[in-house]
Amino acid sequence: MKSQSIGQLALAAAAVAYLIGVYFASSPVWMGFTINALIIAVVAMSWNITGGFGGLSSFGHAALYGTGAYASAILQVKYGVNAWVGFAAGILAGAAMGAFIGALAFRYGLRGSYFALVTLAFAEVLRICASSFEFTGGGSGLQLKLAPGLANLQFADRTVVYTALLVVVAVVMILTALIKYSRFGAYLIAVRENEDAARALGIDTYRIKVQAMAISGAFGGLAGVLYLQLWLFIDSTVVYGSAISVEALIGPIIGGAGTVWGPLLGTLGLHLLGEGAKHLLPNAPGLNFVLYAVVLICALRFLPQGLVGLAGKFGAFTKKKEAEDA
Amino acid sequence: MLEVRNLSKSFGGLKAVTDASLDVQEGSIVGLLGPNGAGKTTCFTMIAGFTKADEGSVRFKGQDITGLPPHRICALGMIRTFQIVQPFAGLTVQENIAVGAYLHHHNRNEAMSVARDVGKRLGMGAMLDRPASSLTIAGRKRLELARALATGSKLLLLDEVMAGLIPSEITEIVGIIRQIRDEGHTFLMIEHVMQAVMSLAETAYVLNQGKMIAHGPPRELVRDPSVVEAYLGHGAAARLQEENHA
Numbered sequence: 146m147k148s149q150s151i152g153q154l155a156l157a158a159a160a161v162a163y164l165i166g167v168y169f170a171s172s173p174v175w176m177g178f179t180i181n182a183l184i185i186a187v188v189a190m191s192w193n194i195t196g197g198f199g200g201l202s203s204f205g206h207a208a209l210y211g212t213g214a215y216a217s218a219i220l221q222v223k224y225g226v227n228a229w230v231g232f233a234a235g236i237l238a239g240a241a242m243g244a245f246i247g248a249l250a251f252r253y254g255l256r257g258s259y260f261a262l263v264t265l266a267f268a269e270v271l272r273i274c275a276s277s278f279e280f281t282g283g284g285s286g287l288q289l290k291l292a293p294g295l296a297n298l299q300f301a302d303r304t305v306v307y308t309a310l311l312v313v314v315a316v317v318m319i320l321t322a323l324i325k326y327s328r329f330g331a332y333l334i335a336v337r338e339n340e341d342a343a344r345a346l347g348i349d350t351y352r353i354k355v356q357a358m359a360i361s362g363a364f365g366g367l368a369g370v371l372y373l374q375l376w377l378f379i380d381s382t383v384v385y386g387s388a389i390s391v392e393a394l395i396g397p398i399i400g401g402a403g404t405v406w407g408p409l410l411g412t413l414g415l416h417l418l419g420e421g422a423k424h425l426l427p428n429a430p431g432l433n434f435v436l437y438a439v440v441l442i443c444a445l446r447f448l449p450q451g452l453v454g455l456a457g458k459f460g461a462f463t464k465k466k467e468a469e470d471a
Numbered sequence: 472m473l474e475v476r477n478l479s480k481s482f483g484g485l486k487a488v489t490d491a492s493l494d495v496q497e498g499s500i501v502g503l504l505g506p507n508g509a510g511k512t513t514c515f516t517m518i519a520g521f522t523k524a525d526e527g528s529v530r531f532k533g534q535d536i537t538g539l540p541p542h543r544i545c546a547l548g549m550i551r552t553f554q555i556v557q558p559f560a561g562l563t564v565q566e567n568i569a570v571g572a573y574l575h576h577h578n579r580n581e582a583m584s585v586a587r588d589v590g591k592r593l594g595m596g597a598m599l600d601r602p603a604s605s606l607t608i609a610g611r612k613r614l615e616l617a618r619a620l621a622t623g624s625k626l627l628l629l630d631e632v633m634a635g636l637i638p639s640e641i642t643e644i645v646g647i648i649r650q651i652r653d654e655g656h657t658f659l660m661i662e663h664v665m666q667a668v669m670s671l672a673e674t675a676y677v678l679n680q681g682k683m684i685a686h687g688p689p690r691e692l693v694r695d696p697s698v699v700e701a702y703l704g705h706g707a708a709a710r711l712q713e714e715n716h717a
């Protein structure tokens with residue numbers, strides 16, 4: 146809902162303070178860790194478009210992430226295309242994959258857990274394909290040539306990478322806000338709240354859902370390309386694996402699905418938690434996923450609106466002006 | 472304005488609607504009556520494009536709209552409300568109405584201000600910022616009407632917007648509907664509240680077991696033996712007659 150509260154502002158301010166603080170952290174570990182979290186945050190924002198605003202919970206957002214990453218990598222490695230072109234192509238490929246999955250799933254009226262299963266199946270099929278075909282590099286994946294420079298979208302300096310990612314995250318959040326307060330956003334939310342009522346009010350719900358999948362795909366593809374340009378290497382497990390699909394949904398759910406800040410807050414919070422656990426118990430790999438599961442269960446049980454919803458309960462502003470002329 | 476011809480619909484073996492026809496003139500208020508399970512709502516879902524009719528046709532403003540999806544029909548200017556209210560529960564009242572207003576107002580500020588105006592006109596000014604889930608049943612019924620009105624549709628199909636309301640609320644909504652009609656809207660309304668039908672509708676159709684059994688001014692319909700029997704059971708008309716004579 147549109148009303149903001151002091152609690153939410155404080156939460157957002159804390160996130161911004163942390164992100165700025167990373168520049169001054171004594172150890173470079175913080176920046177490296179936050180860079181990874183920010184890429185995941187973009188996937189989370191991708192999931193948030195469909196899952197958060199549209200109530201279309203996908204369990205296979207890796208399909209979009211991986212498609213973006215592979216599209217760019219194939220173009221660069223096999224066809225020698227420039228990285229910036231690959232970047233744009235990755236976003237478009239993600240959008241196309243999103244629209245394709247949406248068009249198929251919604252054509253047959255799939256909702257709820259059926260939709261989740263179909264998206265999961267898509268991601269798995271793509272993963273298997275990517276690990277089998279020759280032009281995707283098969284089991285050994287695809288490796289970009291190391292060639293730092295702006296023209297190749299590769300940066301040797303971590304601080305530059307980090308800054309660029311902050312800009313991307315800000316842009317995606319602004320786009321999310323624009324969507325949320327647009328006619329399209331209102332229609333998408335209406336579909337989530339009550340699809341029959343939405344149809345009665347003149348909304349072409351099929352089209353809205355497919356468009357949402359396309360936008361979500363663009364964001365997801367973008368995240369995949371970011372990962373590729375950072376690590377210069379991808380394989381099927383890394384970008385099409387279900388770990389990405391899980392991370393895509395867990396951040397928004399914990400942070401607040403259908404909010405602008407939720408995906409970032411949830412993802413940062415979770416990664417900090419996971420990282421902390423790793424340092425406390427260094428000999429338990431995979432512990433962060435166990436922790437995620439516990440946090441997710443608690444969030445589903447106690448925080449239906451996520452962190453943003455919880456913060457919203459503190460110091461809500463009363464909207465004086467509107468209350469008066471009502 | 473609306474011409475419905477020979478609509479039929481079966482669910483499995485059950486014939487919910489058989490060969491139903493009706494007409495609605497522009498600027499009128501037409502009632503659709505009938506006992507529970509008569510097939511009234513099913514008629515609405517077919518007219519508004521929510522379910523495909525097995526047979527029959529629907530013309531709206533002279534155009535054949537049979538088989539069009541609901542959003543196309545709504546864009547042409549006809550909209551239905553739901554008997555079981557369907558609010559966007561997580562949104563405020565104003566946001567609910569705005570979803571309807573967005574149909575012809577693509578800009579958010581415009582849609583929200585249209586929503587505000589419509590809400591105030593329906594006496595919901597004080598509730599605009601409240602979540603729709605906090606409304607009483609009367610409020611929710613009114614919200615259905617407000618959302619439909621905000622789309623700018625000229626023909627409104629109202630499915631029992633007065634069910635569950637107390638008499639004072641009914642009087643209020645009757646006044647509102649009459650006012651909206653005078654502003655240039657047309658209504659086809661399913662209604663069990665006879666007092667409302669009597670005071671609003673010029674003509675009414677009576678559906679029983681899926682068939683149109685009578686049609687005319689509501690005052691005459693309540694004296695029609697076939698209508699009385701449909702509501703009160705076989706032989707009821709005769710018994711009433713006897714009692715009146717006795």
Ligand SMILES: Nc1ncnc2c1ncn2[C@@H]1O[C@H](COP(=O)(O)OP(=O)(O)OP(=O)(O)O)[C@@H](O)[C@H]1O
Nearest residue numbers: 482485487505506507508509510511512513514554
């Ligand atoms: N989707 C459906 N599937 C199967 N049967 C249905 C369906 N919709 C309606 N029916 C049946 O069709 C018949 C007509 O139902 P309908 O809802 O149109 O009646 P109604 O006149 O609106 O009644 P009420 O006054 O109770 O609202 C009923 O017997 C109902 O059980």
Ligand SMILES: [Mg+2]
Nearest residue numbers: 511512513554
């Ligand atoms: Mg009904």
